[in-house]
Amino acid sequence: DQQVKQNSPSLSVQEGRISILNCDYTNSMFDYFLWYKKYPAEGPTFLISISSIKDKNEDGRFTVFLNKSAKHLSLHIVPSQPGDSAVYFCAARAGGTSYGKLTFGQGTILTVHP
Amino acid sequence: NAGVMQNPRHLVRRRGQEARLRCSPMKGHSHVYWYRQLPEEGLKFMVYLQKENIIDESGMPKERFSAEFPKEGPSILRIQQVVRGDSAAYFCASSPRQTENEKLFFGSGTQLSVL
Numbered sequence: 438d439q440q441v442k443q444n445s446p447s448l449s450v451q452e453g454r455i456s457i458l459n460c461d462y463t464n465s466m467f468d469y470f471l472w473y474k475k476y477p478a479e480g481p482t483f484l485i486s487i488s489s490i491k492d493k494n495e496d497g498r499f500t501v502f503l504n505k506s507a508k509h510l511s512l513h514i515v516p517s518q519p520g521d522s523a524v525y526f527c528a529a530r531a532g533g534t535s536y537g538k539l540t541f542g543q544g545t546i547l548t549v550h551p
Numbered sequence: 552n553a554g555v556m557q558n559p560r561h562l563v564r565r566r567g568q569e570a571r572l573r574c575s576p577m578k579g580h581s582h583v584y585w586y587r588q589l590p591e592e593g594l595k596f597m598v599y600l601q602k603e604n605i606i607d608e609s610g611m612p613k614e615r616f617s618a619e620f621p622k623e624g625p626s627i628l629r630i631q632q633v634v635r636g637d638s639a640a641y642f643c644a645s646s647p648r649q650t651e652n653e654k655l656f657f658g659s660g661t662q663l664s665v666l
Contacts, residue, residue: 441593471654480555480642480657481594526593535607536653537584537646541593 440464441529443542450549456514458545460527463508467529471539472501472512475524484525485512517549553578555645555658556625563664570630570637572661576645583626584655585618588640600626633665 442461450456458472468489473481487494487501487510494501500513514521524546528539556575564570576583581601586594599607600620611618615633620626630637640662644655 443593473657478659480557480644480659482657483654486654528594535599537582537599537644537655538596538607538610539594539655541586541595543591543593 439543440467441527441540441542443525443527443545445545446543447546447548450517450547452519452549452551453516456512456517456521456547456549458512458514458525458527458547460510460512460542461508462510462529464529464531464540465508466531466533467540468532469530470501470503470510471528471530472499473526473528473541474521475526475544481526514547517547519549519551522547522549555580555643555656557641557643557658557661559661560659561662561664563666564633565666566634567632570633570663570665572628572630572641572643572663573625574628574643574645574658575625576643577647577656580645580647580656582646582648583620584644584646585626585628586642586644586657588642588660590639594642597628630663633663635665638663638665 471486472484475481485499503510524544526544527542583600585597588594596610598618615631617629640660642660644657
C-alpha cells in the first residue's frame, strides 16, 4: 500500500530552467510534508517542508506547493543548477504520530544538464 | 559538530549470521530513528527510540529484528539469522526534540548485503 507516490522515476532539465517534481498521497491523516534530497552514498538531506494549513512555502530557489483537495504536492526549483542533480524524496507525516515517523515516496532522479 | 555517524558503511553477511548496525546520533540529539531502503523503493520507517526506551516499533518485522539505544553508547539495530531479503540500505536519523517542524538528520547509511 503505497501511501506516498512519486510517479516520475526520473526528470531531466536544462540548467537555468525550472524543475518540477510531483508527489501524490492517499492518506487524509497526513498533515505535514517534507522534501529530502539524496546524493549517492549519502543519507537524505532535508530540503523544505510545508504544513497542511499552508498551500505554499518558499526557501530561496525552492518552493513547495500543496493542494490538499487533490492530495498533491510539488517541488519547484528555479533556476535549476547542475549541483541539484540528485534523488528527491517526498515524505509525509500523519497527525498524532511520532514527529520523526515519515512515509516516503519512491524518489525521483533529477538530472540537470549544463 | 559531527553529523549522524553510522558504521559500518558496508556489511556482508552469509545467510543465518547476525548483523549489527551502529548509529551515533548528532551531539545533543536524544531521538533516534531507523529506516530501511530496499532497492528501487523509498525509505521505510522501522523504529523510534529515545535513551533506554523504544517509543514506536510499528515498522519493525516481528521476528529477528531488534533495536536498542542504551544510556551510554550508540544505538544498535540487530538482525538475527539474516536472509537474502534483508539486503538493503539501513539509515539512522536523529533529532534534538519533538516539535511539529522538526526535521531529521540522516546518517550515510549501512549497506547490508546477505550472500
